[in-house]
Amino acid sequence: MTYLTNDLLAQVEAIARDAGAAIMAIYGREFSIDEKADKSPLTEADAAAHQLIAERLSALPLQLPILSEEDTDGFAGADPQGRYWLVDPLDGTKEFIKRNGEFTVNIALIEQGKSVLGVVYAPALAVAYVAAAGIGAFKIDSEGRRQAIRVAEHVPGDTWRIVGSRSHAGDSLQQLLDKLGAHELVAMGSSLKLCLVAEGAADAYPRLGPTSLWDTAAAHCVVEQAGGTVVRLDGLPLNYADTRQVLNPFFLVLGKNELDWPALLA
Structure with a gap:
């Protein structure tokens, strides 16, 4: 490239x-x-x-x-x-x-x-x-x-810093937070949510609601180049090859941590 x-x-x-x-x-x-x-x-x-x-x-x-x-x-x-x-x-x-x-x-x-x-x-x-x-x-x-910028590494036992949507919060996110334990939730709009993870200001952004390809792609690159990941709930990377389907699956934006997120979401 x-x-x-x-x-x-x-x-x-x-x-x-x-x-x-x-x-x-x-x-x-x-x-x-x-x-x-x-x-x-x-x-x-x-x-x-x-x-x-x-x-x-x-x-x-x-x-x-x-x-x-x-x-x-x-x-x-x-x-x-x-x-x-x-x-x-x-x-x-x-x-x-x-x-x-x-x-x-x-x-x-x-x-x-x-x-x-x-x-x-x-x-x-x-x-x-x-x-x-x-x-x-x-x-x-x-x-x-x-x-x-680099993503943060979450230390086991520390309070989780979680980003949530300001306009699209839902019951699924709250259920996840209840399982997560000690956490603080930062509400934010637009793709700035992914960028907060990229710069190490948050540990994770679980997106359990609808988004489109153009909502995530630019910030996805920022997260990855900062050492983080943007993955579907099955652990596979979010992908932009199939433009016939403009809706993303639910996904996770993660810094460095050892939590089994798919198990937490099961």
Whole structure:
């Protein structure tokens, strides 16, 4: 994967930041809210970010198909090497509408079902997480400081730090927490949940509810390059090869620990 370079990662980060600026221009005023066929909300910020990202990715020297949440019909499939861009122009639309700042721009590069480059940018927080295979995972804070990140190693007996969805908590998660024992739960929106595990601020993020491919792919790369894992409940890695099925199975985002999670979930 010699095409995965720091320069490409920087270009994608710049695209995500510019999409974030377009989102924030709308965030600061009144905006329209529509409803998709699946009853999920859609704002003009989703559309504006999608248009900018699609145009800018198409202008890169690396010409790849684009699968965006806001244009699934325009995706004809991966290239002959199994590569494509997987994009959520505005992840956390409900958080955007609530104006709590916990929404992101997600851009991932997929090769043979694996997320090999990912950029997650939270424009209201001015924080970015970037990663690529062979390069590593990094957080760029609101002051522009860039640092390598690693997942935490949970010490047996310590309180578990668990991330949960702010908008999609459910009974299944509570049942898991009851079995887990001493824990603290951090509620968070969008793909920032995965990034908290990647930077070592949380030990695990069990997702026992619906998500789509574009919700997880960019942050998945960040987690893996930071030394963590994103696996289905059967232990197999989450995969992005089959774009005919855009819904992910339930999954676990894990730092370093020795807990038998499948047994806990049985």
